[in-house]
Amino acid sequence: MRVYNSFIAVLALSFAAITVVMAAYKADKLDTYYSAYTIALLVLVSLYMYFSPKARRALGAVSLLAFAGFGMIVVFKVAEIL
Amino acid sequence: MTKSPYFCLGLVLSLSGAILAPIFYYVLDSVPLAALAISSIMLGVVSAMLANARPEVSPEASRMMLQTGVEHLASLLEELGLNSKAIYMPSPANGGRARALVPLNENGSLPQKGQHLPNRLIARYGPKPEDICLIVTTPGTVSLASLSISPGGGSDQIEGALNQILIGMMDLADSVTVHVLGNGIIVEVAKPKLRYDNVWFHRCLGSPIASIAATVVSEALNLPVRIASEEEATKGVRIVIEVLDESLQ
Numbered sequence: 001m002r003v004y005n006s007f008i009a010v011l012a013l014s015f016a017a018i019t020v021v022m023a024a025y026k027a028d029k030l031d032t033y034y035s036a037y038t039i040a041l042l043v044l045v046s047l048y049m050y051f052s053p054k055a056r057r058a059l060g061a062v063s064l065l066a067f068a069g070f071g072m073i074v075v076f077k078v079a080e081i082l
Numbered sequence: 083m084t085k086s087p088y089f090c091l092g093l094v095l096s097l098s099g100a101i102l103a104p105i106f107y108y109v110l111d112s113v114p115l116a117a118l119a120i121s122s123i124m125l126g127v128v129s130a131m132l133a134n135a136r137p138e139v140s141p142e143a144s145r146m147m148l149q150t151g152v153e154h155l156a157s158l159l160e161e162l163g164l165n166s167k168a169i170y171m172p173s174p175a176n177g178g179r180a181r182a183l184v185p186l187n188e189n190g191s192l193p194q195k196g197q198h199l200p201n202r203l204i205a206r207y208g209p210k211p212e213d214i215c216l217i218v219t220t221p222g223t224v225s226l227a228s229l230s231i232s233p234g235g236g237s238d239q240i241e242g243a244l245n246q247i248l249i250g251m252m253d254l255a256d257s258v259t260v261h262v263l264g265n266g267i268i269v270e271v272a273k274p275k276l277r278y279d280n281v282w283f284h285r286c287l288g289s290p291i292a293s294i295a296a297t298v299v300s301e302a303l304n305l306p307v308r309i310a311s312e313e314e315a316t317k318g319v320r321i322v323i324e325v326l327d328e329s330l331q
């Protein structure tokens with residue numbers, strides 16, 4: 001399945017690029033990295049719109065899970081500020 | 083599922099990420115490496131989830147079955163000596179599948195828009211005595227079952243549906259672009275895995291990819307269509323689908 005391979009390869013490259021760029025900018029918080037990964041995942045899931053309905057449902061579940069983690073980070077940050 | 087390479091990859095990535103993340107964070111005190119391990123977990127989960135989404139029948143097996151069906155239909159067409167190009171009809175308004183009709187006489191009448199095709203192999207479709215055709219189910223008919231295409235959709239809808247079928251579901255090509263040109267629809271398929279051969283079946287119904295494209299176009303426009311030509315292009319195949327407007331008159 002070339003489209004699956006391409007998705008996984010592009011996602012891996014994006015994660016690697018994000019890590020390198022953020023490390024170069026001396027980002028030292030894990031939640032910053034995680035937020036960037038989540039955004040990359042959501043963007044790629046939106047771009048790869050030609051998956052089968054089953055694959056889109058599966059990726060939707062992963063995106064939801066990643067977004068829930070991102071939401072928790074935001075909640076903790078807001079709690080910290082307050 | 084466990085035999086799927088995607089699942090194995092997902093398991094390896096997730097486990098190694100889960101083991102390495104605390105080591106990188108607490109022992110090596112390296113946030114970027116710990117982040118990389120977390121990204122490996124995410125990648126692993128994505129890969130494992132995609133393993134579930136893979137079709138139960140492999141693309142190779144599907145292609146083999148498609149080939150068998152095509153050969154059976156080709157024998158029938160050859161035995162009957164049908165040379166005329168198939169007309170792809172949209173699915174009827176009252177339900178049922180989209181099918182193609184192969185007229186016995188190439189210069190016969192054209193079917194009308196919304197014409198009901200009887201559920202038979204050989205049927206009459208026009209007023210003239212020679213308006214007799216063979217009604218067949220095409221590869222596109224079956225692939226349409228899992229998609230919802232609303233009649234009246236434009237080229238964007240056709241392109242989206244074709245990309246979903248040919249790339250997402252069947253893995254038969256790299257990309258599909260659709261243009262509207264006058265009375266025709268041009269479908270460009272990049273790196274197709276099934277090509278046009280000068281065999282009886284392809285001369286009548288087009289290659290399997292062209293057949294799928296014609297079925298989708300017919301369904302989206304809610305009009306009968308015919309494959310006008312199929313030619314090799316620089317990036318792949320260029321399929322010209324003729325919309326049979328005369329049927330509206």
